[in-house]
Amino acid sequence: MPVWDDLVGQDRVQAQLAAAARDADALVTAVSDGVPPPAASKMTHAWLFTGPPGSGRSTAARAFAAALQCTSPDRALGGEPGCGFCEGCHTTLVGTHADVEIVRTDLLSIGVKETRELVRRAQLSPAVGRWQVIVLEDADRLTEGAGNVLLKAVEEPAPRTVWLLCAPSLEDVLPTIRSRCRHLTLRTPPVAAVADVLVRRDGIEPAVAAAAARATQGHIGRARRLATDEAARSRRATVLRLPLRVDDVGGCLKAAQELVDAAAEDAKQVAEEVDTKETEELRAALGAGAGAGSRMPRGTAGVMKELEDRQKRRRTRTQRDSLDLALIDLTGFYRDVLALQLGSGLAIANEEIRADLDRIARASGPERTLRRIEAIIACRDALDRNVAPLLAVEAMTMALRAG
């Protein structure tokens, strides 16, 4: 069915979701016809989608939500739900369906307060649709307190409520929550399938699509960005030159500083695009006059402060995400070097810089390359633990040094 078109290389998951959507549809129809619901059903109230970044976790959750809300008349004639075109499907896919809440956070964590609000919403009956669906795209970011709030709602859901949680892996979700969800694992889609979808859906030139898919190793979102965004391509090229610049201490420190600065610049750009508008909107909503200098009504300082804190946390997260992307590209470089050193015949992701890869591969051995990859992983771990970015990245570039 068209609703599954955006899922790439996930045949098994797609089959399970389609079967569940079919049973969910039969269930709603039986209830509204006043007949007993079918005994065995593949539908359930809580789902957990896991898979590596870019595998399409939230795409799968959204497609399933659309199939659940499908109102196509073909269903009554034995057709499958998920036409992609009816009001239910369409509004879900574009994010405006009244009974589908998609929660995507740009913060590092989801707290108790937001979760209580979601749980309250989950108790409502669907207003126009067939199900009340809540998609939590970053279930790995729930704080422990928030997880406990969610637990009760997942344990005793309202009859028409469906929770769709997404997270990178099972270990990222609180055990109490994941044990109450039906688990679906998405895989990294094959490079050829990603290239194909870029050509078919985004109209990208086959050669450009193939290069972007190979370079990002099956991450659809990054592949699309790389194929369409010149700035992203040039950023990536800069990152991939780093291994050639870490010959001495001075070069290492300089390269580290540049990586961190580029990430900070990314965060600043996002902030400029979003923060000012957000602040102005809130000021207007609170009844302040136009212009940043005008007086705020009494009692609104707390709300403004809350927004500022939120914006600050978002900047931190954008910077960290951007740095992490650079480190993933760097890992890809050394993985290619390792493949050349071992002569393993593995596909090279960065074919366009083959000469650089060869040079580094000849200048060292596989053990050294493995230690370099470990240094990058250690840096990503340090950033996850909130070590100051420059400190973590400097330690890494020093460890990447030749010799």
Ligand SMILES: [Zn+2]
């Ligand atoms: Zn539909």
